[in-house]
Amino acid sequence: MKPDEPDHPAGPEGPSADALPSSPAPLCGVPLRERPRETFERMGARHVPDAVLLAILMRSGVRGCNVIELAREILARYGSLSALARASVRELSRIRGVGRVKAQVLHAALELSRRMAEEEREERPRMASPASVAALLRDDVLRLENEVFWVLLLDARHRLLSPPNLVTRGLLDSSLVHPREVFREAVRSSAAAVIVAHNHPSGDPEPSAGDLAVTRKLIAAGRIMDIRLLDHVICVPRDAGTGREYLSLRAAGLLNFEEGSEGCG
Structure with missing residues (x-):
């Protein structure tokens, strides 16, 4: 199928919604920098509107409605990407300007x-206790010869959203560990x-006194930003001979963390 040709396949139920003779509305009236692929290149995938991504997948519109307008109409019809994802190929193919081929492309992409979201849910460990934090960082802690400060980003169920973020290296100091750096990501x-x-x-x-000072500052910042600081876990190598692999400031009762949160441990 050529990029500018509409889909006109006929299914077992008869012709699809755009099977009537027509030609797609051209994008010649749309400024070059505002066309889907050019917008994608200029803004990057993470920042373009949903309609642009949808338009790139569909490639062409229908008579009287270019592909950008068609994408916006589809999004308005369903109200959200989640609702669009629940639509069947048959349902999508009945929309004027879509047809079976575009419906299959949209359904496949969604x-x-x-499936990617499902994989991420299965792969992301839950930080249910200080021990789970220590286990996550164990290999790094074993090989490090200087102090490193990490931030673990969690969802509402305390599952990791991404690998631990390294904030700073060197002796922990309130001047080095700023709430801005901790909460940015x-x-x-x-x-x-x-x-x-x-x-x-x-x-x-x-x-140390510095550890406690940094944590107090982060607790206060988290309350202001409505992002809970659940715990500060200090990890040591397993072979250090102390019999302890970590210390949780929350579990030790050394500081008053945000009241009402479940915490880590």
């Missing part, structure tokens, strides 16, 4: 998205909560 990722962690290469998990 199904791939659903949390905001971008729409995280519901965070856990922070750092290592003590010395093998002693007891917190």
